[in-house]
Amino acid sequence: MAWYVLDRDSSEPLYQQLAAALRREIEEGRLPPGVAFPSERKLMARYHVTRATVRSALGVLKQEGRVESEHGSGSFVRDPKAERRRVEARAVGTARPRIGQAEEPAGEPSTERAFKIQGLIGDLTRRIPVTPWVAELLQVAPGTVVLVQEGTGIDVTGAPILARVWLHPVAEEKAQVREEELSGFWLPDLLKFKGLPGEEGEDVVEASMPTPHLKALLALPDGVPVLQLYRVMREQEQVVAVIESHLPGDMTTLVFPRVQEGF
Amino acid sequence: MAWYVLDRDSSEPLYQQLAAALRREIEEGRLPPGVAFPSERKLMARYHVTRATVRSALGVLKQEGRVESEHGSGSFVRDPKAERRRVEARAVGTARPRIGQAEEPAGEPSTERAFKIQGLIGDLTRRIPVTPWVAELLQVAPGTVVLVQEGTGIDVTGAPILARVWLHPVAEEKAQVREEELSGFWLPDLLKFKGLPGEEGEDVVEASMPTPHLKALLALPDGVPVLQLYRVMREQEQVVAVIESHLPGDMTTLVFPRVQEGF
């Protein structure tokens, strides 16, 4: 490993130079995924900088999702693409998240992540005011209190997931949904059963960095964003519900079939 | 502002306690978006910690996309949702990214970001080997060299964008695409002109943290992920091209119309 690359007269900060050097090592395959990094103390000695500088450099790579540290064992190269699973967007949120163990797809890397999931609450139903963004999608006044079912667990693909179903008040009345029924049913299933399938809406995707709560819940490493998928369920122009799903950005490849034009 | 919240006997690190305290200030509206934070030195004094600890706490909030620092002026609360624009996924990548100024949508917040864009290369055509992921989408052997047109600039929505069009070798031959033609045309337009519109594929979405290059190109603040949209263009089952777009995660809400079932 080349350690003479750091130029103290350069206007580029040392920690960025160091980050760039290590990034190059990774990209050019000299530090392959899964392999342990030189320890922070070794990097100090190699590059003649303090530990704070080394940690800044590693921090950059962590935030890029290229490096993951394990307290007590070392830092390791991550392959951000390694665990991705194709997820059909139209299937997301339609099934209740399962609790407990994830299936191990044969030949796939271990989904240790899925087991670490915290707060396996199964599902939980309550009445809360809509967030501004959900209000817009659900087409209700901001602050309207609606019935929400929240499910946490393992997705059908084996990835950890947090899903929320926001039920439109009109749909709640029309379908005569009672809270007690929901202990045994996933709301979208119940709606379909009651004749409000809601298959005509649109899907909306956003991405952002997780809140600490979500980061812990989905066991996300540093440098991993969250994909948010909002599925607007409509029936004859009327919004029935919004299914909000939060998916780990390093494990998810969302697939949408193309709409045929000219129909 | 309450500064007695830090508990030195707690097992929770001081910087995380501080981050949590500041996060609460933001969420409860005592530090509204756009307003200057207390300076790092003031926070030092208030909470009786060193500057490194203050900076760690602010670092957490920056990585969450809630805070942005400006060298010399101060740190400010960001509203991660403020500048979002609805983007129709089916329109992405179909038009050549424009160079220069973005339109200012009336009444919208200033898109200063769009002006800061670096490396306005317009478009650039070259032959390079496909990346593993594009190989899969394009259905060619890994490493195949294909014609790529890259466009950088302002999207039709006013957001900065990087778009790449990967042309399948068979489509290149069938449509008799010559590199010279591409100085005046955006490849998808040229293909449509030549009778290979490619309207039958699927759209694939991923999210990740930007590389330093992309971060600079799209003028992304810390804590903002990138949405990647890959549009697979097919014509009678044959893949014609893949349009790869990189969109700023804090400015983009991707909208997909729902496919009608049972046709």
Next chain:
DNA sequence: GAGTGGTCTAGACCACCTT
């Protein structure tokens, strides 16, 4: 017990912005 990363202190100097 030795090695690893995680946290924290107490300073220093610099680059940048505002007034």
Next chain:
DNA sequence: AGGTGGTCTAGACCACTCG
């Protein structure tokens, strides 16, 4: 000039993992 964030040093102690 004075205030702001950005970088860097030189230490210290702790929590965790592994052989």
